[in-house]
Amino acid sequence: MNQPTTNNQQRPKRVWQWIDIRNRKLGMIAYVLNRITGLGLVVYLYLHLMVLSQLTNGPAGWDGFVAMAKSPLFLTFDVILLAGLLIHALNGVRIVITGVGAGAGSQKSMFVAFMTLAAVLLAAGAFLIFTK
């Protein structure tokens, strides 16, 4: 896993270098994008579990939160969450497809296709979030 390889030489040596996408190839951008969205989703998972603890207080605890969660600010956070989920999930599908030995020569076009799909689904999801 940690053996140096030609491809590993492109990988950021420090975590903060992940956000520096200058002179990066598309594969590197996909790698960084997946790491950043993944870590963001882990943070969200634990925040979500903390918020859900309001459910244990019954209607008094939960229904007040539900009213607050319908504010435009919260809905905007929902759209950001959906973007992270779609990017991470569809990039992950590409990784699995390539990982099982299929489409190794078309990773870039797959990445572009999946990110386009993510953008379309995000637009539809954002519309639903703000109009329901």
Added chain:
Amino acid sequence: MSVLRPERSQRSGRLKNIMQNTKNHRGSLGWIFQAITGVLLIVLAGLHMIAQHFVAKEGLRNFEEARSYLANPVILPLEVGFLVVVTVHALLGVRAVLFDLGLSDATEKRITQAFWVIGSLTIAYGLWMTYKVITF
């Protein structure tokens, strides 16, 4: 989930060779589990998002709706499965990020042990919350 690099895809495609090296074995098994949980998550998270946020009136269920939803014998195992799978996938992902920093074998083992504890506590906390809501 760490993004696939060609050398990783080649390793996961040659499992017998991987097994000859303990460190690669550990990392690749993690990758395989992450891929499996990732695929499961697309189904489970998709169901969760659609049922909890897109089908629910006004985007979120009130307490009574959430309680009756969780008490549904079909939904409960799906939501518990989602909790387990998302926790495993998330912690394997963080573990992969940490392993890529080039840590020693001993540190990697300690991280794995710590994540077993964190994961178990997370799942236990989620199960406790689910029980409390259903029996409220």
